[in-house]
Amino acid sequence: MKREDVVEAIIIEKNKLGLSWQDIADELGMGCVWVTSACLGMNSMPKAPAARLCQLLELPEEAQSVLMSFPTKAWSRDVPQDPLVYRLYEVVGVYGDTLKEVIQEKFGDGIMSAIDFSMDVEKLEDPKGDRVIITMNGKFLPYKSW
Incomplete structure (x- = not known):
């Protein structure tokens, strides 16, 4: 799985289960902003929270290693439109x-x-x-x- 695939799977499962980012952070025992950032692919997760997230959202087994991998922190240099x-x-x-x-x-x-x-x-x-x-x-x- 690629990082983008894991991010997409997280968002789909989060929405399907009706969870908020705060709900997920509370389940992992970590801060909401950091957990959201890690779920969006901008931080690597330690093993225990990555495993818990995969269990909570019923993500494929290979998602855990992607969540734990070190991301390249890059973003578009265009002026944001949102x-x-x-x-x-x-x-x-x-x-x-x-x-x-x-x-x-x-x-x-x-x-x-x-x-x-x-x-x-x-x-x-x-x-x-x-x-x-x-x-x-x-x-x-x-x-x-x-």
């Missing part, structure tokens, strides 16, 4: 330099890790319209001088 993804792209376009300046002013010259990293999505109910809260938590990695 409105939600585009807005996140827009946020980075508008606020990216601002975030860089503020982070480097607080921490020094370096970057936020996307490896030693976690992210969470929360819903804040508001009478004027519900709010999306995205929390990104990455280790600061200073640039090294030599």
Whole structure:
């Protein structure tokens, strides 16, 4: 099986069983954003959660090894067309330099890790319209001088 085949099978079974990504994450005992990312092929799963996911969604046996394999983290460099993804792209376009300046002013010259990293999505109910809260938590990695 190819990674794309496993991703398609996961989505089909998830929908067939009426599960949410949070339901799946709860079954695996892991974070919702990370589990969703791994199910969409952008992270490799450790053996135990991969086996549990295959059991939960009744995936073919060979899906487990694909889930555990190291992915190539690549994405289209085209401007995203999906409105939600585009807005996140827009946020980075508008606020990216601002975030860089503020982070480097607080921490020094370096970057936020996307490896030693976690992210969470929360819903804040508001009478004027519900709010999306995205929390990104990455280790600061200073640039090294030599």
